[in-house]
Amino acid sequence: MITAGIDMGAKTIKVVIVDDGNMVGKAMTIAGFEATESAERAYTTALGEAGLAEGDVERIASTGAGRRYAPHAKHDVSEVKCAVKGAIDLYPNARTVIDVGAEEGRAIRCTEDGNVMDFALNEKCAAGAGAFTEAMSRALEVKVEELGPMSVKSTNAIPMNAQCAVFAESEVVSLLHAKTPKEDIARAVHDAIASRIVSLARKVGFEPDVVLIGGLARNVGFVDSLQRALGCDVLIPSDPEYIGAYGAALAARAG
Amino acid sequence: MTATPTYETRPLQCWGKAKEIRKQYYVDYASAHERGGLRWAGGAWTFGAIPCGLGDDVYSLTSEPYGASIAANKDFSMRCLEATERAGYARDLCSYMRNYWGSLLLDEYLWGGSFPKPDFIWQDHICCSHAKWYQVVGDHEPDIPQFCIDVAVGPEGAINENKLSYIVGQMHDGIDWMEEITGRTYDDEKLIEAVYQECRSTSLWAEICCLNKAIPAPLEEKTMYSLYVLGTLAKHSKVVADFYEELRDEVQDRVDNHIAAVPNERCRLMSDTQPPWGFLSLFRYLEEYGALSVGSLYTFGLIGMWEDKPDGSWGPRTTPQQQGIDIKDRDQALRILAAWNLSKPEWQHFYSPHLKTALMVRIAKEWHLDGVLLHYNRGCEGLSVGIAENRLGLIEAGYPVMTFEGNMGDEREFDLARTKARIDTFMETLGFTRESTSTGSASAPSRARRCT
16 A cells, blocks of 8 residues: 655654655655645655546645645644554664654653654753754854764763753853863754754653654764763664655554 | 544633623722722732622722733733833843733722722732732822732641641731721621632633643633633632533533534643733644644633542532531631632642642643643733743653743733744644645634623
8 A cells, every 4th residue: 555644843844655665756845834834845856756646646644844745645643643543663672762853852761562652742842852952053053963063072071051041042052152062062052952852752751762863863972862861873764854744654554 | 633523612602701701800899989989909829718708899999900801901010010010120130010000009999990909908829929019009109008928838738727827817816907907797607608709710720721621622721711711800709600501511512512723623632831921822823733732721620610420530629618617607617718728729830830730731631632732921020030930840751842931911921933832843743734725723712702
């Protein structure tokens, strides 16, 4: 059976086409103001990558913040359930899934059959989400993709109060004025996010294996900070930002 | 997944009367001086029966319900909060208190006119904010005399005769003080009557909450907020006690005839602490899943008085009248009043979150709950402290818990869209899907229904 999952994320939209459990097509676009149209474009691109036509797809499910506005989708599934579904399909021993996207971080504890036991979401605080790294990279005047490699070169741990992204930005500016190396500031940023995320993971009582998904899983600096804070390694799929959409496609198959 | 039932439902017949009593309470307070009466202010937790001994023309303005009423009026609340901040008070203080202070600073009463200043303040110190609340009022209105009773004597299980005497001694002093500042002679018969009525109304409210153990629940919590509030205004009043008796009879009738608050009830939840008052639509959103909150320790235990029943269940406290106790004098009335209030369920967790967890688990079991919604209420440290501990206890007892952050009285700290998204996820994990159309609650008529 060919199914599709559409993840209507806050910043980006991801579409995954699955054929008998295999990811055969994927595409990502910026959500923008016309998220439904953006999703339509991503869907068409993913179909093209899979070499399929619309009529070939039997079921479509959506997830993400804007999931009720996804085109074609006949039903919608929460981000939490899709994250677990996708992660456990790739890593059957996963018992904790950490998902850090642009606007929200979440930790989920699950059973071996993919049921959600407990979940915790980042509260009204940008410091536990990917958008925080974008704000901090602007403050540091580096590209966001440079922040991770820069961070792992750091040799000093600097405490940073990251309860609030706005206050954290002013703290970064103060550190820059104090001639603090950018590498150390980058690490402080990632340590701060990791601290917030680990707090969520502890809330649900995390246990290994821990799978990290979402766009921030591509940031090596954050991964380094997270593993240090968790005290264990995390498993990262090859397409971490697509796992929500992948989970939605698997959910669509289940009906 | 549980199939969707369809229960019969209908509006509460005494709904309009509840609204009328509440409205009259605020009008009576504001207009008391026109009739030669007295006004006093204090918390909803205070020993409100005691000023009744000054006469039948003594009216109160309890501060938390007033702060909550302001919170439900978002425009006025914002002006109050900003006025408080302009005066130099921090945003992270009790939001009821900030709304109240704002109304005072603006000199505007929620129901129109200037802020009706009390003739005296009669308060007790249940939390840090209650201790400071009227101290600040006194800073701005130094001519208003105030008397505060310290109630920090420990949880119910630790109360002994000496501790009770400590409270009762302060009450006696307070009565002397009231006579001095008002120039009135205190009438012990009126005190005794008020104590009887307080015991009656608070036991009746517990009885009403008990009826919500029924499936389907005859009441849902959004409606209960509009009913329990009468007890927070004047729990010692015969009007309130009589109303609760009428309400008890009507709710019993709903139980007997399987009249549901939510016709599609299939998921029973409870909440905790004060809700974000400006966003009670959240409870209607739950109904789209066939879910309802049947109450909480907050709605059950702030006004309701409880005891262990012979069958092991939690039930309404037997009143002094029901025990055949004849209150003969002031001291006996005060001792009964003090002991009655110090054993209030909602009072206990100020001393330990574990006491609260035990009460919450008991409610979850006896009210047949499927899950719990915990409000991490940034507006009330007193009721939110230890709530993360409660969450762990509930999970350990086998109840799924969803948490959400918000503020009972400051809408700037609540995110409706994200809270709804969180509910979506929680309901999904419980195995419930949203129904395409909401059947809505019938116990509290919608605005449209009330208009027709």
